[in-house]
Amino acid sequence: MTTPPQPPSDLPARSVQAVWHPCTQMKRHEGAPPLEIVRGEGVWLIDAQGRRILDAVSSWWVNVFGHNQPQIKAAIAAQMDRIEHVMLAGLTHAPVVELSERLLARTGLGHAHYGSDGASATEIALKMSAHYWRNGARPQKNQFIGLAGGYHGETVGALAVTDVPLLRQSYAPLVRVAATVPVPDARRKPAQLSEAEWVEHCAAALEQHLQEHAERTAALIVEPLVQCAAGFVFHPPAYLARARELCTQYEVHLVADEIAVGMGRSGRFLACEQANVRPDFLCLSKGLTGGYLPLSVVLTTDTVYAAFYDDDVARGFLHSHSYTGNPLACSAALATLELLDDARLAANRDLAARLDAIFAPLHAHPRLAHARHIGLIWAWDVTDAPADFARRYAAAALARGALLRPIGNTLYFMPPYVIDEAAAMHLRDAALGALDAVLMESRAPTPSPLHDGTAVTPQAALP
Structure with missing residues (x-):
């Protein structure tokens, strides 16, 4: 069910004034206020304007059976x-x-x-x-x-x-x-x-x-x-x-x-x-x-x-x-x-195999290297990623209806276990569309060797 558009909310601005958001350089919110989420349904988050956003990171890896689970x-x-x-x-x-x-x-x-x-x-x-x-x-x-x-x-x-x-x-x-x-x-x-x-x-x-x-x-x-x-x-x-x-x-x-x-x-x-x-x-x-x-x-x-x-x-x-x-x-x-009984774990393994086939275009993308997958975790490294890749990519993915937060130059999926094939195709298309958009807008990519021993936290990767 689609939520009708709502009038603009002042909650993001109030949040910036009242809330010190975790592992965030708050100055960055001057140009990009936090997104107001009002509801969740399964793998989807719904913002104050009624947009549906696929929670591809399980809200920092915690939400395993979806939002609003009865x-x-x-x-x-x-x-x-x-x-x-x-x-x-x-x-x-x-x-x-x-x-x-x-x-x-x-x-x-x-x-x-x-x-x-x-x-x-x-x-x-x-x-x-x-x-x-x-x-x-x-x-x-x-x-x-x-x-x-x-x-x-x-x-x-x-x-x-x-x-x-x-x-x-x-x-x-x-x-x-x-x-x-x-x-x-x-x-x-x-x-x-x-x-x-x-x-x-x-x-x-x-x-x-x-x-x-x-x-x-x-x-x-x-x-x-x-x-x-x-x-x-x-x-x-x-x-x-x-x-x-x-x-x-x-x-x-x-x-x-x-x-x-x-x-x-x-x-x-x-x-x-x-x-x-x-x-x-x-x-x-x-x-x-x-x-x-x-x-x-x-x-x-x-x-x-x-x-x-x-x-x-x-x-x-x-x-x-x-x-x-x-x-x-x-x-x-x-x-x-x-x-999360044994039957569900077995079903998850079957689901992971089906989703891996859906994500095949990411495995084959010329700018994505080191495709890796275990269970319901997928990751790829972006070669010659442009400067500030993680933040720019997250914004581009969000505009396409997917919550994705790369860690440095690593793109990953960690969706709730209730994701289905249709949602996975939406995630694939949003991820690829965001990647191509960020790469195209970067006139002079800055080569940056991956995994040089410097680790970043998912919290620190984006505001």
């Missing part, structure tokens, strides 16, 4: 009639218990500790790892390793393992920077090496670091299979398996940050499943509630939990926030898990 809405409404929130210290409630049990059954990891967002989950996992070693009389094991280009959030603790130069430089005095090791990005593989040799080459760098620093290292944190904010850097499951082996060998925890790639995004419930890997800590957020309410969780092993179980309060895990395990958010997550 089962999730009903679960939240039903819980609202019981209890909206109660503190979780000394009290409990059915949604948080049931969600924790369901996550244990799906992942093999339990003892769920809840936060509000992905960065909070990172903080929890890192603190829990270091505290585990302290409780085990090895307090010197309090340092961390991340993969080059990794992104794990923007709070001060999470920035320690987030390899984004802009963020690290801006907040350097506050950050205790972790070590980084190379990731086997297929685009950077030397021609003389096979994929297996490239994986082993990068694994050897990790092993060398562990040989030298394991006694002071608490954990390695990874984004399994896809480093999204680094420009959708894919690495083979074999690397994740080798990282697990090395962490076990050198007594270092493996933290799997599945905030972006978990909850079915990679084609399996967890990306770790594709490498047959069980981490010591698992971080989930974003799609955990279907995109309806803020919630994150860290799951861990019985071994880790046992190290904190004691009469001494100081040996307990000391982390909380007021809305820990909020009943409404847990109810939304339970409804999301009901939707």
